[in-house]
Amino acid sequence: xxxxxxxxxxxxxxxxxxxxxxxxxxxxxxxxxxxxxxxxxxxxxxxxxxxxxxxxxxxxxxxxxxxxxxxxxxxxxxxxxxxxxxxxxxxxxxxxxxxxxxxxxxxxxxxxxxxxxxxxxxxxxxxxxxxxxxxxxxxxxxxxxxxxxxxxxxxxxxxxxxxxxxxxxxxxxxxxxxxxxxxxxxxxxxxxxxxxxxxxxxxxxxxxxxxxxxxxxxxxxxxxxxxxxxxxxxxxxxxxxxxxxxxxxxxxxxxxxxxxxxxxxxxxxxxxxxxxxxxxxxxxxxxxxxxxxxxxxxxxxxxxxxxxxxxxxxxxxxxxxxxxxxxxxxxxxxxxxxxxxxxxxxxxxxxxxxxxxxxxxxxxxxxxxxxxxxxxxxxxxxxxxxxxxxxxxxxxxxxxxxxxxxxxxxxxxxxxxxxxxxxxxxxxxxxxxxxxxxxxxxxxx
Amino acid sequence: xxxxxxxxxxxxxxxxxxxxxxxxxxxxxxxxxxxxxxxxxxxxxxxxxxxxxxxxxxxxxxxxxxxxxxxxxxxxxxxxxxxxxxxxxxxxxxxxxxxxxxxxxxxxxxxxxxxxxxxxxxxxxxxxxxxxxxxxxxxxxxxxxxxxxxxxxxxxxxxxxxxxxxxxxxxxxxxxxxxxxxxxxxxxxxxxxxxxxxxxxxxxxxxxxxxxxxxxxxxxxxxxxxxxxxxxxxxxxxxxxxxxxxxxxxxxxxxxxxxxxxxxxxxxxxxxxxxxxxxxxxxxxxxxxxxxxxxxxxxxxxxxxxxxxxxxxxxxxxxxxxxxxxxxxxxxxxxxxxxxxxxxxxxxxxxxxxxxxxxxxxxxxxxxxxxxxx
Ligand SMILES: [Zn+2]
Numbered sequence: 001x002x003x004x005x006x007x008x009x010x011x012x013x014x015x016x017x018x019x020x021x022x023x024x025x026x027x028x029x030x031x032x033x034x035x036x037x038x039x040x041x042x043x044x045x046x047x048x049x050x051x052x053x054x055x056x057x058x059x060x061x062x063x064x065x066x067x068x069x070x071x072x073x074x075x076x077x078x079x080x081x082x083x084x085x086x087x088x089x090x091x092x093x094x095x096x097x098x099x100x101x102x103x104x105x106x107x108x109x110x111x112x113x114x115x116x117x118x119x120x121x122x123x124x125x126x127x128x129x130x131x132x133x134x135x136x137x138x139x140x141x142x143x144x145x146x147x148x149x150x151x152x153x154x155x156x157x158x159x160x161x162x163x164x165x166x167x168x169x170x171x172x173x174x175x176x177x178x179x180x181x182x183x184x185x186x187x188x189x190x191x192x193x194x195x196x197x198x199x200x201x202x203x204x205x206x207x208x209x210x211x212x213x214x215x216x217x218x219x220x221x222x223x224x225x226x227x228x229x230x231x232x233x234x235x236x237x238x239x240x241x242x243x244x245x246x247x248x249x250x251x252x253x254x255x256x257x258x259x260x261x262x263x264x265x266x267x268x269x270x271x272x273x274x275x276x277x278x279x280x281x282x283x284x285x286x287x288x289x290x291x292x293x294x295x296x297x298x299x300x301x302x303x304x305x306x307x308x309x310x311x312x313x314x315x316x317x318x319x320x321x322x323x324x325x326x327x328x329x330x331x332x333x334x335x336x337x338x339x340x341x342x343x344x345x346x347x348x349x350x351x352x353x354x355x356x357x358x359x360x361x362x363x364x365x366x367x368x369x370x371x372x373x374x375x376x377x378x379x380x381x382x383x384x385x386x387x388x389x390x391x392x393x394x395x396x397x398x399x400x401x402x403x404x405x406x407x408x409x410x411x412x413x414x415x416x417x418x419x420x421x422x423x424x425x426x427x428x429x430x431x432x433x434x435x436x437x438x439x440x441x442x443x444x445x
Numbered sequence: 446x447x448x449x450x451x452x453x454x455x456x457x458x459x460x461x462x463x464x465x466x467x468x469x470x471x472x473x474x475x476x477x478x479x480x481x482x483x484x485x486x487x488x489x490x491x492x493x494x495x496x497x498x499x500x501x502x503x504x505x506x507x508x509x510x511x512x513x514x515x516x517x518x519x520x521x522x523x524x525x526x527x528x529x530x531x532x533x534x535x536x537x538x539x540x541x542x543x544x545x546x547x548x549x550x551x552x553x554x555x556x557x558x559x560x561x562x563x564x565x566x567x568x569x570x571x572x573x574x575x576x577x578x579x580x581x582x583x584x585x586x587x588x589x590x591x592x593x594x595x596x597x598x599x600x601x602x603x604x605x606x607x608x609x610x611x612x613x614x615x616x617x618x619x620x621x622x623x624x625x626x627x628x629x630x631x632x633x634x635x636x637x638x639x640x641x642x643x644x645x646x647x648x649x650x651x652x653x654x655x656x657x658x659x660x661x662x663x664x665x666x667x668x669x670x671x672x673x674x675x676x677x678x679x680x681x682x683x684x685x686x687x688x689x690x691x692x693x694x695x696x697x698x699x700x701x702x703x704x705x706x707x708x709x710x711x712x713x714x715x716x717x718x719x720x721x722x723x724x725x726x727x728x729x730x731x732x733x734x735x736x737x738x739x740x741x742x743x744x745x746x747x748x749x750x751x752x753x754x755x756x757x758x759x760x761x762x763x764x765x766x767x768x769x770x771x772x773x774x775x776x777x778x779x780x781x782x783x784x785x786x787x788x789x790x791x792x793x794x795x796x797x798x799x800x801x802x803x804x805x806x807x808x809x810x811x812x813x814x815x816x817x818x819x
Contacts (some may be wrong), residue, residue: 219620341656
């Protein structure tokens with residue numbers, strides 16, 4: 001499937017007939033507080049069978065994976081992905097998105113509802129699940145819409161979609177502008193324990209704006225979105241959560257004020273969680289210089305001070321998860337005037353090295369990084385994933401944290417190549433991805 | 446000189462442009478002003494060259510000025526405007542650029558409603574690009590002619606106090622002037638309501654004032670920006686009446702400036718809004734010399750960009766057009782500006798004798814050209 005000789009991507013809908021031994025890697029499982037050189041055994045049913053001292057496992061006729069010098073972790077769970085199918089298959093399909101995911105070590109992903117048609121019904125939810133099963137690579141968990149057609153008016157049928165398999169609701173791409181709808185959605189979601197994932201944007205404050213408001217937008221003559229365009233909505237939703245109950249998850253948090261609000265709300269015991277995207281802790285607004293449309297996204301790249309606040313939030317757990325907001329767009333939607341370009345970038349294949357960069361900067365230790373990329377998002381979405389505990393599905397990523405490679409946008413596995421990291425030297429690479437015990441991605445380094 | 450050596454010769458903005466480069470352009474323009482005063486107003490310098498005026502936003506005034514400039518240098522000028530072009534039928538800027546490139550122009554002068562559009566073109570096509578105004582970003586030729594006008598009246602730029610008043614936030618003219626004036630050593634003061642004068646302007650090392658009289662105090666030059674009615678709808682101020690109450694330049698306020706103050710306005714003027722009629726028509730106003738300088742300055746820019754290694758400014762080049770690097774990437778950068786601009790232009794003017802036909806368009810025609818969305 002892959003033209004790249006050094007990497008392999010296997011569709012393999014057939015069950016692996018034999019056991020697998022991942023040998024002598026540093027196995028890190030934050031969910032069970034495990035961090036040792038160990039052999040990890042996967043049974044014939046694709047479940048985690050045992051963790052044994054490094055080098056002690058009997059190999060026999062099991063498939064052998066040498067992980068010496070590498071990290072073995074629960075496969076990453078990316079809770080914020082736009083797969084574009086149905087409706088915009090020219091940007092990404094469920095299959096191409098899933099392939100992009102496993103090449104980046106993501107074994108489970110949650111896909112947003114802003115497809116065409118919108119995922120606001122069980123029919124669309126089931127369609128996505130079927131397509132994902134056909135692709136047979138990553139686990140795909142659909143997110144349903146909060147409102148019918150993402151129009152922000154009538155609540156979508158949470159119950160019907162829940163029974164079809166959604167794991168959360170969100171109008172992502174759009175904020176829920178109407179406070180009354182947000183309140184009712186929080187209340188109603190309690191019936192199913194579904195988190196509401198909020199894309200926080202005040203439409204008035206952000207109208208016509210294309211980047212962060214600040215020194216750079218002023219120089220470039222571009223209309224800016226102030227931080228308040230995000231933080232006023234975070235404040236509103238925390239207050240609605242306090243009154244209505246339910247579970248609130250703040251998507252792609254990007255500004256210092258919003259991070260502080262979530263910190264305080266958590267201290268008060270509110271059921272609020274948050275995620276940050278790698279681009280928001282890696283780049284700041286200066287990346288837009290030269291009118292780089294691959295640095296255009298919502299929320300926008302903020303100031304250096306905001307980047308620091310996001311890092312602090314990840315370090316102290318205020319921000320629970322790292323999620324990519326993988327947003328594929330066709331070349332033509334980016335090769336135009338900055339004002340006209342689409343918002344968003346692809347992220348599945350750069351999540352690991354960019355997160356490792358924070359580790360190297362001392363923002364967090366390895367176990368916290370893996371927690372943010374696997375265990376925490378699985379916990380937020382209520383998934384039986386993100387852990388290497390015995391008996392769990394063997395969704396596993398093996399990566400070399402020091403392998404250096406150059407990212408070439410045109411070689412991304414996603415159908416779209418809209419990344420600001422083209423030609424960047426990356427450090428840290430996925431060498432093997434297993435989903436349900438099956439090896440679905442292999443890369444020599 | 447080979448075509449490849451002309452690649453990347455653009456004027457995208459004044460950010461990052463050196464004082465030497467600005468001086469060469471001003472000196473060249475100065476020498477060319479003389480041409481406008483002759484009977485035969487045409488030089489053969491750009492004979493056989495093609496200049497495309499791509500105006501994707503209405504601006505009869507600036508377009509006419511560029512067109513006359515090109516014709517006075519004997520270039521073929523092709524005008525393409527938003528209405529009637531395939532652009533208005535949904536063609537992308539990239540496609541438009543490629544189609545234009547197929548005509549092998551030597552320069553494209555572009556006016557566009559979006560910031561960064563001139564730079565975008567420079568990345569797509571290989572000829573020279575002159576930014577004639579891109580969104581709220583820059584309008585370098587307008588600023589250069591303002592600076593030329595100031596130099597003509599004051600004899601210098603260094604140490605002058607220049608106060609710019611009005612809608613700074615949305616003004617490309619203000620941004621280009623800021624860069625140019627600061628580079629030439631002027632002290633710049635900005636005045637306007639806080640909604641149109643965000644604190645981020647402090648990054649330029651300028652003073653910000655919400656009080657017009659204070660800002661004008663001791664000024665050598667006052668530059669008034671046009672205020673657009675639409676800003677009222679964005680609640681940047683309650684009404685044009687209230688705007689005028691605090692920011693209309695009248696005789697009293699001008700009295701706070703130096704006695705020999707000059708007043709500039711990129712036009713067209715909203716009389717009674719940003720400037721009173723008495724002041725606009727008064728002795729301080731140099732608005733008409735701005736218009737006259739416009740043609741000469743644009744001739745200078747076209748000449749310096751199109752003529753390979755134009756005398757005295759060899760190696761004229763510019764800016765990175767690759768992926769964003771955070772570096773300032775706009776403007777003309779002249780590698781070797783040691784030879785005097787005057788010497789260079791002397792040569793041009795000498796060519797005039799060879800000019801065949803006489804184009805009698807006077808500068809005054811430009812003045813009344815119409816609305817300029819600066
Ligand atoms: Zn979003």
